[in-house]
Amino acid sequence: MTTAPRPRRSVLYMPGSNQRALDKAASLPVDALILDLEDSVAPDAKADARGRVAAAAASGAYGYREVTIRVNAPGTPWHADDLRAAAQAGPDAVVVPKVDSPDTVRRIVAALEAAGAPDRTAVWAMIETPEAMFEARAIAAASARLTVLVMGTNDLAKELRAEHVPGRAPLLTALSLALLAARVTGKVVLDGVYNDVRDLPGFEAETLQARQLGFDGKTLIHPGQLEACNRIFAPDATEVDRSRRVIAAFEEATSQGRGVATVDGRMIENLHVEQAHRVLALSEAIAGR
Known part of the structure; x- marks a missing residue:
């Protein structure tokens, strides 16, 4: 019998520098949370946000929701400290941006384990560059700790010099490569975000496309996208x-x-x-x- 993975229909980014947002997340009908230390946090606020996010992840306040921490990318001044703090907080997973190779995965896993991350803390790898697309299968297979691939479609579109258009024709090759990599290695794969939070019809169309392609869920940037995402990715x-x-x-x-x-x-x-x-x-x- 085929068993279902843990539901990850809706995966919502929450800014780590905003305590009110972190508190609100505990009441939202979302499958998983990404407590963010990267894009949503200004450089001068990152150290403070790191402590706030680590405390939130360790609090046990989020019930059934899967709780993850997105650290800053490898090579940034904050990456090593983020990894250590995340390891000690022991979230369900650590989300790492700009994963371009299996060696990057192995270094991240080694750093987490050296910092005392519990066995249950997985790695979610964001793949968001052309190089990552070509390495997607090797990235997915690099470690048993890596359980989820996350599409970074905004960064990918920038790298490709592609336009954001309905139907996402410029990104379909990359989306398919990520899906193939996830399925051949038995990992979960999440679609990228939809940027216009006011355009719910456009969001629904893209979310339906993601389900039809085979994605397990979608990353979100606003609570207003939750209802449609949960509905579309759930069997009716x-x-x-x-x-x-x-x-x-x-x-x-x-x-x-x-x-x-x-x-x-x-x-x-x-x-x-x-x-x-x-x-x-x-x-x-x-x-x-």
């Missing part, structure tokens, strides 16, 4: 009902010595049954929240 009632009928029909066929069945006029094989089990497991995990 029709999908759940069909999954149950697929499993039942295949079990009946198997009991009669047949390897295929038919549901709604379509042939059902074992691969469809595996997907049906995954849909039901994901639906149950979401309902349990």
